[in-house]
Amino acid sequence: MKVYIVDDEEIGIFIISQKLLIENIAGEKDIFAFVSAKEALNALFQCGYENLPDILLLDLSMPEMDGWQFLEAIEEMEPKWKKKCRVFILTSSIVPSDEARAKGNSFVAGFFRKPISVEDIRTLNSMGSLIA
């Protein structure tokens, strides 16, 4: 399973990568991490539709372009990606309004709070497999 992680914090990326590896969701070569939403967006455009990741884990609070702006960007430019790539929000925010807003977005497949739990990983797995 190919996974993109978009998080400006190195620590955040480390934690989720370790969890995915521990749970055997993805191999090290299948995990792509981006500290900036812009970089992630560039990568998505360059990889081509066939090589889109199965799962994209998205942090919300980021400088320059935050998670919401990222979602708006792909929804506007490539709405068909929805079929191929499932976006999961992974945030440290515990504000309920963030979760509500995320669920209103058709691109968002799930909303997780940091730190990601084993159940979350399993959800990820099942959802990712479903598509595959």
Place this chain on the structure above:
Amino acid sequence: MEASLDVVAWEKIIKSSPDLICTLDRNGCYKNINEACENTFGLEREDFIGKPFSALVHPDDLDLTRDSFMAVVNGRKVNNFKNRKISKSGSEIYIQWSGVYSPEEEVMLCVGRDITEQELSRQRDELHQALLEIGSDMLALFDADLTFKFSGTSTIKKMGWEPEQLIGTNAFDFIHPDDLPSVKDALSKGLPEGGSVKISDFRFKDAKGKWRWLETVISNQLVNPAIKALVASSIDITERVSSRMKLQESEQRFRSLFDHHLDIVLFQDVEGIIRDVNPATTSFFELRREEILNRPLSDFICSNVADTCILNLQEALKGEPVRVEMEVPYKDKGVFIFDVSKIPVEVDGEIIGVYSIIRDITEFSRSNKIIRRQAEKLNNIMESITDAFFTLDKNWIITYANKELEKLFATDRRELPGKSFWDLAEKSIIQNLYNNCFKVVETGKAASFETYLEGDNKWVQVRAFPSEEGLSVFLDDITEKVKSQQELEKLSLVANKTTNGVVILDADGITEWVNEGFTKLTGYSFSEVAGINSCKLLQGEETDFLIVKSIQERIQRGKPFKEELVNYKKSGEKMWLLLDMTPVLNEAGEVTKLIIIQTDITFKKETEAARLELTKDLFRQNKDLQQFSYIVSHNLRSPVANAMGLIEIINSGDKSPESLELPLTYLKTSVHQLDAVLRDLNTILSIRDKKEPVENRRIELLPVFQQALEDFKDVLKACGGEVDIEVDQKVLVKGNKAYLHSIFHNLLSNAIKYRSENRSLKVRIKCISNSEKGTVISFSDNGSGFDMELAGDKLFKLYKRFHTRSEGRGLGLFLIKTHIEALEGHIEVTSTVNKGTKFLIYLK
């Protein structure tokens, strides 16, 4: 022979006889005539012979002549028969005839004598005698010294003098002494021999001693042997003289009337030419008499009036007097109003002209107009008096009643004049009215009183004024007023007892009444506000004049309303009043009064203000709380979540020291982050809560910059950055040293943090302006800058970061802003990506 001699002699005698001798046959035709016949009648012998005598006889005498002829023929002898014959020249010739008929010869022998001279002389004598007897002229003969020699019978009739009374007396004794000189004068002048003189207009005494006016023609016949006297023929002209004198008198009267007439009088002939004018005319036209005479009237007046004058003249010329009033503009004297009478003058049934009497009635007409106008005005005033009004004469008879009285007493006012006041009073006016009116009449002073009319259930105010004619009485229906006064008395009782202030204003905003509550509330007594606008008095500095204006507008709408307004007591103390405004309207919908009830709502207003302040505070705190919860949820939660995640990894994974090294390092970082956030929070809250008042002390800026620069000395050296400070030592700002340090520390920190990797950092701090108004500091760098559009309004917000891969927590700019605002300043920023950022800091 002898006989024939005789015949010849006779023939000669007959032939040469001056008497007419002729013979006629039986038929009256001439048989023979002598020469005298021819001569007398101027005819030839042939004109007679064989012709009938009748041909020559005067027609008037023909019948008589025939009768005589027939008598002669019948054998009678006719002597001295007179008849007239017509001569050849047509003149009458008197003939005296004698005739005898000779039957043997059947011839009539006629002898006639021309007696024309004698006949005419006889006739003249008869005529003279008759004239003397019956003629009207008085005839007299005088000798040279005018002594009567003869006096005719007319003198008896006319003067009563018998001839014997006069004959022998001198005529001068009978002449009026006044007339003697003129008579003598006339005689001495004009009496040549055979000449005559006419002496007119002298008085001669009659038998009764009265003076008679005579006109006498005296003819000097002294040398005439037949007369040898002065012949005087007199006629009595007394009547003529007296009528002439009367005429003269009347003419003089007329002239005097004409000349002294104050009006313009002029005479125009039928052509309209002025033939005579009186002095008033000349003085009006300011022209001499000669300048006016013989010119048409139209020469002196303007043309359109002249046309009217001509028409009037023509009308008058028809024989009827014309009288018109005319407006005549004359020169620069203005418009005159003339009363013009044109009177035709008729002489012997013919109109010869027109007299015009032109009276200037300008003044009269004007004053007439004025009087009329004033009378009308007076009438209008009387009619328009809204009070009922009537006048009485001295006998208490109503002389005038106006419309209003009709209403008040429901009586047809036309029936009122002429009626006695007592009759009217029986109906409705009670004794009170009588008594007072009597008083007015007696004292001559005006009276005013109010009285109640029981019958009509009305209150009236009566005002009675004495006048020359009697009494003028006004009755004003004040029923409503009295009622409302009573009402008001009740109301004021209520209003006085209430604790609220009550004010009554009239239509002009003047205070009519205030209650005790008003005095308690405002400190002003009624006497202090009476006659002025008490509302304006209460307004002051903090009174919202827009509301005052809106109140004034709403009053005019006439509906009750409420308004809250800042007012001031007499002591100057401010208070909030709730004003309950009730406009009072009249029937026409106009505001006549305004009732204001004042309630002190100062306490309520103060509470409201405090509550508003509290709300504001709460709102701000709520906002802070929201931001705080955001910080907690993101920035505080983030390192915690990381720590939790790392611990899970440590617990679940490979526990070899090598594999634990990284998670443990991250864990340490996370915990440090947590600590940093907590310390940030502390910093923020300390700024907020302390609310240290800005010190009035002036702080030198330069040492502050130098201190901040000192903090980053090593870092700057390491990265090769330069900081250029262009701030004078004298620049002072109001503030707190710690805050100012924090501001520039953070600005420098940011500049270093976000410096460009492509060039060495250059920072420039410059004082742009420094004045009383404040100080502006420019802080610019050549760093990486940021996208202004992306940053938007989030730039100075807490924990907002604009750079990926940097250690910034998003606190610096937030702190800078918070501190500057605490110093009552503000900050502006401009930035260009990869060029640099420039801050402008405004301090006091």
